[in-house]
Amino acid sequence: MAQATLARPAASDTTERVERLQTTFRYILYVVVTVFLFTPFLMTVLSSFKTSAEVIAYPPTILPSEWHPENYVQVFIANPNFFRQVFNGLVVTLLLVGLNLFFCSLVAYAFARLEFPGRNVLFAIMLGTMVIPSWVTLVPKYVLIQNLGLINTFGALLVQSYITPFGIFLMAQFFRSVPRELEEAAIVDGLGWFGVFWKIVLPVARPALLALGILAFKDHWNSYFDWLIYMQTPEMFNIQLGLAAFRGVYQNQWDLIMAGSVIAILPILILYVLGQRYFVRGVATTGLK
Amino acid sequence: MAVAVAGRRRGGVRASEARAGVVFVLPYLVFFLVMQAGALLLAFWFSLHRYDLLALENPFRGLANYTRLPENEDFKIALSNTAYYAVVVTILQTAFALVMAVLLDARIRGRGFFRSTWYTPSIASTVVISMIFLWIYHPTGLLNSVLSLLGTPVQHNWLQDTRTALPALMGLNVWTTAPTFMIVFLAGLQDIPRSIYEAAEVDGAGPMRRFFSITIPLLRPIIFLVVALGIIGTFQVFDQISIMTQGGPLKSTLTVAYLIYQNVFRDEGQVGVACAMAFALGVIIYILTMLSRRYLDAKIDY
Numbered sequence: 001m002a003q004a005t006l007a008r009p010a011a012s013d014t015t016e017r018v019e020r021l022q023t024t025f026r027y028i029l030y031v032v033v034t035v036f037l038f039t040p041f042l043m044t045v046l047s048s049f050k051t052s053a054e055v056i057a058y059p060p061t062i063l064p065s066e067w068h069p070e071n072y073v074q075v076f077i078a079n080p081n082f083f084r085q086v087f088n089g090l091v092v093t094l095l096l097v098g099l100n101l102f103f104c105s106l107v108a109y110a111f112a113r114l115e116f117p118g119r120n121v122l123f124a125i126m127l128g129t130m131v132i133p134s135w136v137t138l139v140p141k142y143v144l145i146q147n148l149g150l151i152n153t154f155g156a157l158l159v160q161s162y163i164t165p166f167g168i169f170l171m172a173q174f175f176r177s178v179p180r181e182l183e184e185a186a187i188v189d190g191l192g193w194f195g196v197f198w199k200i201v202l203p204v205a206r207p208a209l210l211a212l213g214i215l216a217f218k219d220h221w222n223s224y225f226d227w228l229i230y231m232q233t234p235e236m237f238n239i240q241l242g243l244a245a246f247r248g249v250y251q252n253q254w255d256l257i258m259a260g261s262v263i264a265i266l267p268i269l270i271l272y273v274l275g276q277r278y279f280v281r282g283v284a285t286t287g288l289k
Numbered sequence: 290m291a292v293a294v295a296g297r298r299r300g301g302v303r304a305s306e307a308r309a310g311v312v313f314v315l316p317y318l319v320f321f322l323v324m325q326a327g328a329l330l331l332a333f334w335f336s337l338h339r340y341d342l343l344a345l346e347n348p349f350r351g352l353a354n355y356t357r358l359p360e361n362e363d364f365k366i367a368l369s370n371t372a373y374y375a376v377v378v379t380i381l382q383t384a385f386a387l388v389m390a391v392l393l394d395a396r397i398r399g400r401g402f403f404r405s406t407w408y409t410p411s412i413a414s415t416v417v418i419s420m421i422f423l424w425i426y427h428p429t430g431l432l433n434s435v436l437s438l439l440g441t442p443v444q445h446n447w448l449q450d451t452r453t454a455l456p457a458l459m460g461l462n463v464w465t466t467a468p469t470f471m472i473v474f475l476a477g478l479q480d481i482p483r484s485i486y487e488a489a490e491v492d493g494a495g496p497m498r499r500f501f502s503i504t505i506p507l508l509r510p511i512i513f514l515v516v517a518l519g520i521i522g523t524f525q526v527f528d529q530i531s532i533m534t535q536g537g538p539l540k541s542t543l544t545v546a547y548l549i550y551q552n553v554f555r556d557e558g559q560v561g562v563a564c565a566m567a568f569a570l571g572v573i574i575y576i577l578t579m580l581s582r583r584y585l586d587a588k589i590d591y
Contacts, residue, residue: 030397030403038409040431041421042411047424055424106313109313114306115310122318131575132325136332137325139560140331141324141328151380163316163317163320168317179457193305193313214407222416225414240415247423269409
């Protein structure tokens with residue numbers, strides 16, 4: 001909206017001064033927003049090296065008066081399941097990312113490319129289901145998973161999240177943009193439909209798969225609700241539920257809560273730094289988290 | 290185009306294509322029939338019964354679980370809290386997201402840096418965000434420290450006061466979701482041709498005029514999307530409540546989602562009532578989404 005103002009050549013000294021003032025003002029605005037959105041993270045990292053008392057000291061300190069990196073060891077001692085919980089979260093996240101990538105793209109390929117009866121109706125229904133609150137289906141899903149004997153097992157999470165309508169939608173959007181010539185040639189070569197999907201289409205879909213993989217990793221690693229509902233014993237928690245449970249018991253261990261929070265966000269932060277454009281692309285093309 | 294291409298193929302290929310299509314779509318079909326459609330029907334059946342996960346007998350009650358909702362004091366409190374929460378958060382997060390996106394759409398130095406840092410709140414889990422905000426809202430936490438720097442020294446316990454607990458949670462929500470929707474708006478802004486802005490500028494339209502006469506009208510479909518997603522998300526708010534306040538103090542942060550959770554998994558195990566509440570919530574979300582579509586996603590006239 002204001003970029004044109006910047007680009008316009010200065011007509012006189014006064015307008016130049018006004019424009020310089022505007023630019024300064026705008027940069028102050030950008031910095032204020034940045035501080036507002038980023039300070040809590042920065043303070044969390046700094047707090048994780050303080051003593052518990054210093055985290056909530058009044059007046060507050062910014063840098064730790066003494067650095068306590070041992071908080072990061074202490075957090076594993078205070079909560080003996082913490083390592084297990086990090087591991088659980090990682091295993092289930094990786095399994096679900098793999099399942100999501102395979103099943104969402106397979107189904108999306110059918111929706112985007114193959115003519116079969118009921119295709120358009122089913123796709124429309126799928127889009128419609130994205131509006132159904134998860135609260136409506138919660139109890140039946142719980143009863144089903146209970147009857148399958150999957151409560152307090154990873155299976156509870158796998159059977160209900162192996163595929164997501166969001167992932168199917170994202171991949172279908174991508175497949176529609178791929179030129180058909182590639183597949184036509186392969187079909188003539190007698191590759192078979194799965195062969196076409198696996199050997200021709202998937203390799204081309206790498207950018208979309210990366211976007212879906214990264215967003216799925218974020219969602220499954222950050223997952224709290226499903227673990228709260230289906231997991232019952234601390235050694236079966238993921239780090240999110242483990243951290244929430246830890247805080248429930250040790251309300252005043254601010255140093256360890258902060259260190260645990262940093263560990264919980266670290267994998268996502270690394271992924272974000274490495275694959276930022278895929279994050280942005282996934283969110284931007286679908287409008288969903 | 291799909292039909293034309295298919296028509297050119299031999300019949301055998303078409304039959305094998307249809308077969309492959311059905312087989313490939315099976316993983317979703319199973320998911321849909323069990324986890325979505327089946328679950329939906331079963332939830333409705335539960336809602337017609339006095340259903341208890343542990344009881345042996347679950348007598349039929351007709352629509353009593355629904356008709357009694359308006360007399361349910363907890364439900365009334367939860368619904369009013371949820372509506373208040375949803376309205377404030379949806380409006381604020383949409384407004385902030387739009388303004389942030391417009392700021393980032395400008396050609397300025399360091400744009401990539403600002404976009405990266407502004408988006409960060411959206412990648413953290415609700416648990417981590419809750420931990421951080423428990424500290425921010427602590428009597429000697431960040432918020433009170435900043436307020437004292439600004440000249441109003443307070444040691445207010447934001448989450449323990451019935452007047453400030455819910456607004457405090459709203460603040461947390463806006464802080465995390467505004468950056469997500471900022472990215473959605475940013476994608477929409479980049480689709481607006483620059484030439485429109487340039488023409489308007491030649492006609493003497495200032496930045497404000499351009500924002501309200503070009504940006505807002507052209508972004509209306511995206512504004513609808515963001516508002517709809519906001520309604521769907523905020524009406525189901527649960528994580529922060531369960532981690533930070535458990536509906537307290539004095540039910541001031543009790544939401545419909547948290548009440549459903551309590552009914553199913555905590556004290557009474559009143560599954561039938563909980564399912565009725567969930568359906569009521571679903572209907573409310575659906576109606577509000579449709580209403581916002583009528584007002585926001587209408588055809589644009591020039």
